[in-house]
Amino acid sequence: MYYNFYLFILILAIISPINAYNREKILKNITIENEIILVSSGIIFIYILSQLVLRKEILPKNIETKTIGYLITNILLACVALYMGGTIIKKSNVLRFKSLQKPIYLVLLVIIACVFYEKKCNFQVIIGVGLLVLGCILVDRNLQY
Numbered sequence: 001m002y003y004n005f006y007l008f009i010l011i012l013a014i015i016s017p018i019n020a021y022n023r024e025k026i027l028k029n030i031t032i033e034n035e036i037i038l039v040s041s042g043i044i045f046i047y048i049l050s051q052l053v054l055r056k057e058i059l060p061k062n063i064e065t066k067t068i069g070y071l072i073t074n075i076l077l078a079c080v081a082l083y084m085g086g087t088i089i090k091k092s093n094v095l096r097f098k099s100l101q102k103p104i105y106l107v108l109l110v111i112i113a114c115v116f117y118e119k120k121c122n123f124q125v126i127i128g129v130g131l132l133v134l135g136c137i138l139v140d141r142n143l144q145y
Contacts, residue, residue, distance in 0.1 A: 020094045023086065032086035036079075096143040103132045 026035050051058050063071075088097050107129050113119040 017094075017098050020089060020098050024089050024094050027086060027090045032083055032090065035086060036082050093143060096140065099139050099143060100136055103136050107132055107136075 023035065030038075048058060085097075110121065110125060110129055114121040
């Protein structure tokens with residue numbers, strides 16, 4: 001499969017706000033839980049079908065215990081994230097949510113990477129994070145309503 005980092009990021013950047021606005025419309029008619037169930041079921045159906053068509057195994061035969069723990073953790077965190085994201089979309093401005101989401105994620109990612117994963121944090125990273133925080137403050141003040 002063709003892979004270009006910047007192209008993939010651009011496509012994800014296009015999909016994300018469309019998905020958020022669609023989710024806002026959906027959540028006006030059904031509950032967050034129902035939306036998550038329906039979307040997750042659709043995802044499962046599409047990927048199982050693709051695995052069957054490509055004649056690949058649906059579930060790997062040998063999974064390490066450690067990997068199962070990571071999968072369970074990831075599933076639980078995804079459930080919390082989907083529910084909380086749905087709540088934000090239902091109760092707040094989608095534009096405000098999506099515009100602040102990624103910069104805040106990036107700031108926390110840098111902090112977690114430096115504190116827990118011993119990644120190096122130089123002056124340029126600190127300036128970049130500071131500018132992101134300043135940008136978030138400016139965007140948030142202008143998008144609140």
